[in-house]
Amino acid sequence: MTAPLRVVVLGAGTVGREVVRALLERGDALRPADGAALELAGVTVRDLAKAVAGGIPEALLSDAPAHLVADPDVDVVVELMGGDEPARTLIAAALGAGKPVVTANKHVLAHHGAELEAIARRTGAALRFEAAVGGGIPVLTSLAADLASNEIERVRGIVNGTTNYILSAMASEGRAYADVLADAQRAGYAEADPSADVEGLDAVNKLVILARLAFGAWLDPAEIPNRNGGDPPGITGVTQADLAAAGESGLAIKLIAEAARGEAGAGDTIQAGVSSVALSQWSELAWIGGVTNCIEFDAVPLGRVGFTGPGAGGPATASAVLGDLLAIARGGGSTWAGLPEAGSGRVATLARKDSFDAPSGARYPVLP
Amino acid sequence: MTAPLRVVVLGAGTVGREVVRALLERGDALRPADGAALELAGVTVRDLAKAVAGGIPEALLSDAPAHLVADPDVDVVVELMGGDEPARTLIAAALGAGKPVVTANKHVLAHHGAELEAIARRTGAALRFEAAVGGGIPVLTSLAADLASNEIERVRGIVNGTTNYILSAMASEGRAYADVLADAQRAGYAEADPSADVEGLDAVNKLVILARLAFGAWLDPAEIPNRNGGDPPGITGVTQADLAAAGESGLAIKLIAEAARGEAGAGDTIQAGVSSVALSQWSELAWIGGVTNCIEFDAVPLGRVGFTGPGAGGPATASAVLGDLLAIARGGGSTWAGLPEAGSGRVATLARKDSFDAPSGARYPVLP
Numbered sequence: 001m002t003a004p005l006r007v008v009v010l011g012a013g014t015v016g017r018e019v020v021r022a023l024l025e026r027g028d029a030l031r032p033a034d035g036a037a038l039e040l041a042g043v044t045v046r047d048l049a050k051a052v053a054g055g056i057p058e059a060l061l062s063d064a065p066a067h068l069v070a071d072p073d074v075d076v077v078v079e080l081m082g083g084d085e086p087a088r089t090l091i092a093a094a095l096g097a098g099k100p101v102v103t104a105n106k107h108v109l110a111h112h113g114a115e116l117e118a119i120a121r122r123t124g125a126a127l128r129f130e131a132a133v134g135g136g137i138p139v140l141t142s143l144a145a146d147l148a149s150n151e152i153e154r155v156r157g158i159v160n161g162t163t164n165y166i167l168s169a170m171a172s173e174g175r176a177y178a179d180v181l182a183d184a185q186r187a188g189y190a191e192a193d194p195s196a197d198v199e200g201l202d203a204v205n206k207l208v209i210l211a212r213l214a215f216g217a218w219l220d221p222a223e224i225p226n227r228n229g230g231d232p233p234g235i236t237g238v239t240q241a242d243l244a245a246a247g248e249s250g251l252a253i254k255l256i257a258e259a260a261r262g263e264a265g266a267g268d269t270i271q272a273g274v275s276s277v278a279l280s281q282w283s284e285l286a287w288i289g290g291v292t293n294c295i296e297f298d299a300v301p302l303g304r305v306g307f308t309g310p311g312a313g314g315p316a317t318a319s320a321v322l323g324d325l326l327a328i329a330r331g332g333g334s335t336w337a338g339l340p341e342a343g344s345g346r347v348a349t350l351a352r353k354d355s356f357d358a359p360s361g362a363r364y365p366v367l368p
Numbered sequence: 369m370t371a372p373l374r375v376v377v378l379g380a381g382t383v384g385r386e387v388v389r390a391l392l393e394r395g396d397a398l399r400p401a402d403g404a405a406l407e408l409a410g411v412t413v414r415d416l417a418k419a420v421a422g423g424i425p426e427a428l429l430s431d432a433p434a435h436l437v438a439d440p441d442v443d444v445v446v447e448l449m450g451g452d453e454p455a456r457t458l459i460a461a462a463l464g465a466g467k468p469v470v471t472a473n474k475h476v477l478a479h480h481g482a483e484l485e486a487i488a489r490r491t492g493a494a495l496r497f498e499a500a501v502g503g504g505i506p507v508l509t510s511l512a513a514d515l516a517s518n519e520i521e522r523v524r525g526i527v528n529g530t531t532n533y534i535l536s537a538m539a540s541e542g543r544a545y546a547d548v549l550a551d552a553q554r555a556g557y558a559e560a561d562p563s564a565d566v567e568g569l570d571a572v573n574k575l576v577i578l579a580r581l582a583f584g585a586w587l588d589p590a591e592i593p594n595r596n597g598g599d600p601p602g603i604t605g606v607t608q609a610d611l612a613a614a615g616e617s618g619l620a621i622k623l624i625a626e627a628a629r630g631e632a633g634a635g636d637t638i639q640a641g642v643s644s645v646a647l648s649q650w651s652e653l654a655w656i657g658g659v660t661n662c663i664e665f666d667a668v669p670l671g672r673v674g675f676t677g678p679g680a681g682g683p684a685t686a687s688a689v690l691g692d693l694l695a696i697a698r699g700g701g702s703t704w705a706g707l708p709e710a711g712s713g714r715v716a717t718l719a720r721k722d723s724f725d726a727p728s729g730a731r732y733p734v735l736p
Contacts, residue, residue: 018669022517030517032706130514136670138514146498146506149390149398149690284676287655301386302504302687305677308652315669322517330706338400338698 005329006041008068010090011081012051015104015131016043018318019078020056030322035330038076042068069094076328078321079103088112095119095127102324104131104317110205114218117334117342126334128324133159133206134293136316137309138323143297144213145337150299152214156258156367159206161291161312162190162197163235163255167276168289171243171252177235189291200226200234200255200274207257207272213336214297215261215270217345224347225273231362238276242358251278251356252286253364262348271350278356279367284308373697374409376436378458379449380419383472383499384411386686387446388424398690403698406444410436437462444696446689447471456480463487463495470692472499472685478573482586485710488702495702496692501527501574502661504684505677506691511665512581513705518667520582524626524735527574529659529680530558530565531603531623535644536657539611539620545603557659568594568602568623568642575625575640581704582665583629583638585713592715593641599730606644610726619646619724620654621732630716639718646724646732652676653735 007023009016022030023040031037044065045051052058062068069077069090077094079101081087088108094101096119103109109116109132120127130140134157143152158164162184169180181198184190196202204224212218227233235255246253256277262269279286284306288294293311298304310316324335336342352365375391377384390398391408399405412433413419420426430436437445437458445462447469449455456476462469464487471477477484477500488495498508502525511520526532530552537548549566552558564570572592580586595601603623614621624645630637647654652674656662661679666672678684692703704710720733 026517032516033708034701034706136667137673138510141514142506142510145695146509146691147687148400148694149394149687284652284655287652299504299687301683303678303684305505305675307673307675309673310671316671319515319517319667319670323514326516326706327513330701333402333698338402338694340401 002036004037004039005075006039006073007076007078007325008042008044008074009040009078009080010044010065011079012043012045012054012056013080014314015317015321016080017054018314019080019321022318022322030326032326032330038325038329041074044068065090066093070097075099076325077101078325079105080321083107084111091116092119095123095125098123098125100126100128100328102128102321102328104129104321106132106202106205106209110208110221113208113212114342114344117336120334121341126328126332128327128335129209130324130335131317131320133209134295134307134309135311135313136319137293137295137307137311138320139295139307140209140213140335142307143210144335144339147297147299147302148338150302152297152299154258154260154298155210155214155295156256157295158254158285158288158293159257159295159311160197160203160255161293162194164288165189165291167235167238167243167254170240171247174240174244176240177238198234198236203255203257203274207259207274211259211270211272212342213339214259215345216340217268217270217343219270219272219345219347225275225349228275228363228365235276237360237362239360242360242362245359246278246356249356250281251366252281253278254285256285256367258350260350268343268345269348270345271348273350276364277367278364370404372405372407373443374407374441375444375446375693376410376412376442377408377446377448378412378433379447380411380413380422380424381448382682383685383689384448385422386682387448387689390686390690398694400694400698406693406697409442412436433458434461438465443467444693445469446693447473448689451475452479459484460487463491463493466491466493468494468496468696470496470689470696472497472689474500474570474573474577478576478589481576481580482710482712485704489709494696494700496695497577497703498692499685499688501577502663502675502677503679503681504687505661505663505675505679506688507663507675508577508581508703510675511578512703512707515665515667515670516706518670520665520667522626522628522666523578523582523663524624525663526622526653526656526661527625527663527679528565528571528623529661530562532656533557533659534566535603535606535611535622538608539615542608542612544608545606566602566604571623571625571642575627575642579627579638579640580710581707582627583713584708585636585638585711587638587640587713587715593643593717596643596731596733603644605728605730607728610728610730613727614646614724617724618649619734620649621646622653624653624735626718628718636711636713637716638713639716641718644732645735647735
């Protein structure tokens with residue numbers, strides 16, 4: 001019998017609550033047949049009273065995450081606070097102390113991934129982040145481990161559910177951007193300040209993580225364009241008239257994150273970008289509606305593989321976090337699996353041939 | 369430095385040749401950063417002269433697979449001979465001797481999976497078989513490991529490329545079954561004796577493997593229906609007129625493998641079947657054309673996730689075999705990961721509500 005792993009969960013928001021509930025209510029079922037049991041040792045929140053009201057046992061709660069991370073009785077840290085600090089420092093501290101970390105924090109990974117990977121490799125602590133891209137779709141582990149014998153030439157997909165929900169509703173219901181955005185905010189699909197989603201910055205963060213695993217380099221998110229040329233960022237310039245005109249031309253407009261290996265001889269250059277693009281209505285990506293995510297890899301010699309599923313939300317994201325915890329309970333390593341240590345890469349603009357000239361004056365690149 | 373793992377490949381057909389070539393030509397690139405190197409120690413074939421003519425170095429070749437499996441200098445066995453015996457005995461012998469095995473052999477797994485799993489668990493040797501379902505799509509590892517915190521309620525998909533190619537060509541080109549089958553045989557998409565594919569038995573084997581990982585039981589493939597009621601098996605009764613009439617009703621006819629958890633109180637019963645069914649032209653499965661595979665899981669609490677990609681062919685299947693070899697080089701366990709040991713399950717007929725009455729007189733169940 002292996003001793004149980006004592007897990008602390010930092011943050012009890014939408015995802016954290018689901019993870020905490022699963023560990024409390026399904027702990028026995030979550031024990032791998034060939035690994036250690038997972039025991040919830042603590043939950044840190046900012047507002048203790050609110051967490052107690054939400055049903056988390058008071059004895060587990062703390063508002064001192066750094067204290068729990070440093071506690072020698074804590075074996076594994078699950079970071080679900082989001083944002084930059086203090087998440088970055090807490091993850092670094094846990095890894096530095098040799099403790100495995102599971103996180104869904106795409107911002108921290110995109111901005112400090114190289115630093116955190118270096119610490120994890122130095123101490124041998126696993127850093128797992130399946131939940132950071134594609135919610136519950138097991139896309140990162142598949143890319144890093146199962147497809148490891150391939151060269152990845154291109155990664156592309158719909159990685160932001162909020163913007164896909166807005167574009168889908170605008171296209172199918174003929175409604176205006178501001179109108180649909182307001183509805184999405186009421187329904188909880190968009191945040192009060194929606195800029196990270198609608199301007200494409202969330203998708204940029206996810207693309208940095210995908211590119212790390214696909215191309216072996218941590219890109220600087222600030223270098224990745226989130227718009228076409230001088231157009232408005234993300235989906236903020238997409239009009240209902242643009243969507244209708246695209247539809248009449250057999251095209252759909254989607255916010256696509258895409259990265260491709262640079263041209264031969266271009267050194268460590270990786271083409272990357274997030275923007276609203278036009279694609280054939282007959283392509284799989286055009287069909288992805290609502291908050292669903294879809295991510296495709298062009299792998300050599302394998303060919304194209306695609307992954308579709310719920311890209312956001314508490315239960316879906318918690319599924320990926322719990323999958324990572326189970327991997328750690330089985331002695332598994334980091335999400336980058338057997339890939340070599342990442343280098344750094346420079347971002348180049350994606351090469352595009354055709355464009356769709358929309359009524360608003362925007363020029364949407366047409367994906368082949 | 370870990371000592372290299374010495375690998376023998378049994379069989380040098382379409383998939384074996386690709387695996388051998390990768391190990392010979394890309395051996396250095398295939399070394400995981402955190403694991404052992406893979407060294408090709410031997411290749412067994414029936415026809416030595418043909419293998420030499422095919423470019424495999426004579427020094428590596430043997431026509432005595434049992435000898436190599438038993439050789440104490442061999443660490444890992446890759447079984448790519450296909451069929452029942454001697455593959456079953458060779459896999460059992462390797463696992464019994466504590467040697468990890470990678471196989472693409474869906475027949476052996478579907479018919480002797482329980483026996484092989486028991487041996488692997490007894491000796492602690494890993495048995496990996498990602499290539500047995502969905503070719504290069506990383507569907508089994510995702511199901512067993514990444515989705516492990518979920519209850520799987522339903523598995524369904526297009527898991528046989530040959531029949532999907534035939535149905536796609538019949539529907540889009542308005543051609544007759546026999547005509548398209550003859551073409552598929554000429555193009556190498558169908559075998560000279562196509563019965564295992566067109567009668568749905570290959571899909572039944574794959575469904576047994578999916579059900580093992582989804583529902584924790586090895587089903588008896590002989591108990592799984594490969595037809596609707598008294599209709600002809602697999603796709604052998606599908607006529608061009610049926611496809612055309614279905615299309616006019618907004619439906620597509622596909623060969624679907626499906627298994628679902630039995631009704632509450634039904635004990636270890638699992639609903640399972642492979643047959644030609646009608647589904648909405650707006651569903652993802654209806655859109656899968658040609659030899660592509662698509663597999664969907666309904667997981668709770670996650671939701672539906674789908675995997676699409678090349679389900680057959682040498683390079684795609686070799687990608688999955690090499691992914692499994694890399695996992696073994698990193699010390700990874702069996703494809704069933706942390707799942708509990710399988711029990712046995714009884715097969716019940718899939719509950720269906722609606723049917724599409726086709727011109728041929730066949731009644732195709734309509735998938736919801």
